[in-house]
Amino acid sequence: MCVSGVGKEMNMNVVLPDGSNKQVPEGATVADVAAAIGAGLAKAALGGKVDGCFADLDTPVSDGAEVSIITEKSPEALGILRHSCAHVMAEAVQILFPGTQIAFGPQTDDGFFYDFEAPRALSSDDFPAIEKKMAEIIAADEPFVRQVVSRQEAKEIFADQRFKLEHISDLPADEDIIIRRHGDFVDLCSGPHLPSAGRIGAFKLTKLAGAYWKGDSEREMLQRIYGTAFFKKKELDTYLYNMAEAEKRDHRKLGRELGIYMMDEQAGVGLPLYLPKGARIIRTMQEWLRKELYRRGYEEVITPHIYKADVWKTSGHYDFYHDNMYFFNINEGTEEEPRYSEYGVKPMNCPGHVMLYRNDIHSYKDLPVRYFEFGTVYRHEMSGVVHGLMRARGFTQDDAHVFCRADQVVDEVVAILDLADSIMSTFGFEYEAEISTRPEKSIGSDEMWRHAEGSLEEACHRRGLEYEINAGDGAFYGPKIDIKVKDAIGRMWQCSTVQIDFNLPERFGLTYRTADNGEERPYMIHRALFGSIERFLGILIEHYAGALPLWLAPVQAVVIPIADRHMDAARDLVGKINAAEGRAELYSQNEPMRVKIAKAESQKVPYMLVVGDNEIEDGTVSVRSHTDGDQGSMPVVDFMKIIESARV
């Protein structure tokens, strides 16, 4: 602690987060401290106890208090701004639509939202009016005032706000109730908030959506308004620009423009049809992975797309997954004496692999058994959730099941994580991992869960893979590791999943022979690393904005003859590239070269090869790269090396 003050006035000492001290005049308030430090916002401790909000700027600071400072640059500052902006929005909505019931209004990763139940349905046409009112509120620059009230007082204050009343009754009885006033608006909210609304530099309402009260689909649906806010207008502009750019990468748009896949209303919802280029990419992905899997001790299997309903009854899908499955009946008797059998289209590949395992007796010495399959599955997803290739009703998993002994689980999971990492780095992705643990409703003993969860964690540690714990979010049949990858606009999509399953080995009665000739149940590990090949492709398209790397590009090069007399030489070059397992196309249309260049560029083809008099004479080719532009000419043999280097 520092000693005394200087000068005539009595000074006190406050402690800054870095441990240094600051002299402030006696009687200084939180605001004074903030000003003395030159901080935009300050969170001051009161008498040594951090209060956790910004609003009480006029609260005096005591000698020796610890002060933490939040400036506009602090990581939490933007969230505080946005949450405060949510209050401002709720205030505006209540003014414009008296009688509106307000629910919750938190910050999000890139903005904020607030849930309302307005007297009439809101629409985005109301945004300009709401934004105008918000601007007025912000211009008035009133402080957010924190207040601690009793439960009874709170109930009176929120007498006409039924969601707030419900929330009050959910709060622990011994807890103080903190409310926040801003002008005439009052919210049940502990903060923290900005000192005053005027600090909101720029905001914009972005979208209107429905959201269930408390996230419960059994409860009423409210209207949610999303917005975003920043300290500076320029930051908002940058954000909006980036969002617009991201939209251009949407795989649904690029999928059409680049001829990758299509949807047909007549075909049905969520059933993509792959055009030649899309098929090409998917096969390339599969070939790459197949080689990798063979190298890593997997065996490929092929299983049917449909099974008799009995299989699904044994697996449990018939009862627990019925609504998501396609079932049908077929007459296996005669017209006179019909005998109907029920079949189900597979929503997962597990039962097939389980039956393959069950086909033989297994020794403890034979384990692990690793079966993989590019298994196309169909799930009748709810109509509102389908989303291009990311969430379809028919898709192909790079599915595998590992049957192993308890003592092999960690090694197997380590190997899977290693493969997952290899995939992600090969395709150019960063990823996040999380472990989901035992949910409330689950099967299996405590012991099994402990071992399984411990194994997953240990495997992550061994790989040096950081993970978050998603408590209680595991499947009912076992814990899992999920790996998620970001799409163009920052949405996270689950790709890889590694799940331990206590259920199917039990239901299908899987066993292996132990060293002492006993019978033991094997562990079963489900894993899919692309997850869904289609989803992975969707993310890939967005990640590369359609310009796939050479080894994945469906067309690696287009050959452009300058005039008709160069056509034969151009055709020869295409043949040569394709003979070397490359993928080239001839642009033979009667168009000027620059038009062909333009078309190839818009198709994001990695290389454009120009063949004219000079090239034919020299045995060269003029190379233009999509990423780097005109490269001048090079001997054909040199370009062939580039193509060969991209072989899977």
Next chain:
RNA sequence: GCCAGUGUGGCGCAACGGUAGCGCAACUGAUUUGUAAUCAGUAGGUUGCAGGUUCGAUUCCUGUCACUGGCUCCA
């Protein structure tokens, strides 16, 4: 499944209570072309679908299907 919005020729868009227009693409012809789109011409839609209101609807209303955003879901 729920909430809100949208639905016009292959694609991207315009119009709007009075019998739909543009660009790209397509087709035909000309041009034989040297690094991001040559010129001219032709054809193509009863405005998702079904009802209703109206003298008359693509435009208004209802239902339905699909799509978009979000919620819930993704044993």
